[in-house]
Amino acid sequence: MSHSVASPSPKLSSWTHTIGASLEPWINLTRVSRFAGTMLVFWPYAWSLTMTARSANLPVARFFYLLFCGFIGASLSHSAGCVWNDILDRDFDRQVERTKGRPIAAGKISVPSAVAFLWAHLGIMLWMVRDVNSLAFKIALVTMFPLAGLYPLMKRITYWPQAWLGISMNAGVLMAWAFITGSIPASAFVLMGGTWAWTIWYDTIYACQDKKDDVKAGVKSTALLFGNSIKLVLALFASLMMSALVVVGRLNGHDLPYFLLSVVGGSIYLAVQLYAVDTDSPKSCWAAFHRNGFNLGALIWAGFLADYIWAAQGPALVDFARGVAVGW
Template identity: 90%
Template structure:
């Protein structure tokens, strides 16, 4: 008995490789392989949504559906921001070692092609929010256009581009409240303040990767502004972040799981990270940035989620007990 294995023809393999080679620059343009950026857009929305769900007694199935929608929106938003940033910064990127190989800077993708690709992202995002209420619609439009749109220009005119980015990246906090309740309470603004400080924390660390090249290219950032006092200033913003979380938790009536995991666990993680990061080492800075996108974001969300489930289960048990006593 004999068997034979049919291998792909050279022409078929060549066609597949050609398609992969053609798609690679577009995939690289979105930074989809560097998922930490998407998660940093997603976590503020997830925190705000979970906070809103607890306060508004949102059913758990609806909560997870909205969480999935937010994740898709965060992915599109991050990719669109990367495309727009690379269009405007293509001349700067050619002067920085870490970014000179980016598709637009390297000439692999044309500017008109990138603009069309950007509008495809924006079109999907606008379609996703087409049926939201008036307040949520306004927040979505402001976030997509002036906030995200003007950020790449900030690094040309101020050493505080991270402050502008902090508003843009964390609009999901108030978007979640506006979408579900049609209003934005004080607790949401407290959380927004905390996430704003968090953005300055992690994006300053991220910018430390390019300090030398940024000086030559004329790019401004908080990494250059803070200079030799960078760890001291980072400690200040970490404190502001935790202060925002504490105030938001108090105003929204959160319980022990939130303060134990989100506040206590988050504070400890930030302290360890501040001690460990070497702001003069690009490798160390990238690792710290990556850990913010995955580990710290998830740790803080676990407190929000545990508290939401705790409150939901408690409500269910109370209702059951009430019905039993009435019966």
């Protein structure tokens, strides 16, 4: 007996292909397929939220709800930043091999359409923070407009655009504390200082992909500024980041799980990265950037999370262990 499988309708296949082709430039514009960027916005918020949850004894269900909201916010923030960056940098992008095919630079999306798309992102983000307290709302507004809005202009006037990016990318550290407690303690500012140093670390490595083209286009970056001393300077910023995590742990009263995973584990991971990355190889630089967005961010969060769980459930776990011991 022979069996035949009906093939898709030619009209349906053509319609699906047309829809996919029309959406592709918009998907590429948001860089949603390159998820490392979203995670690099998300992790500082996640670290700070977990730190806040531990100090404020936040219920676990509430914690994970706020973590999910932060992930959505980070996704929208990253996408909006990419759209705005591509609008302003379209002439630069045409001169750089890696970016000349971006939708606006390549003429696949018009500037007015991209601006409307950007405002759609900003509208959703403003709606998400409509009910937060005044301090958290002010931080959200400053982050969305002057901080993120001015970043693309920095690479035209200074070799330290990564320093400005480090402020805008990591405002979620302050946002988490402001939203939950209505205040911002010293430990939050120290953590933001550490994440600022981390941003310079990973974005300098990212910028190394375009060093030659950036010189031709007149784009400034720390990758060009640090020159032949780049690994030495990167080691300095990695040290600043881990030192900040140590101070945060002391100020916030974190326990052993945090120091083992976040501090010791993070330090080892950064050292291995620094040794392995080839700053003259775009492929190696992209791989290192990607690992920061996923592996390192998750490793450090694991320490914050383990410490939060230990603080909430530690006594119960100790009693459970004692009960088991007595039973034996």
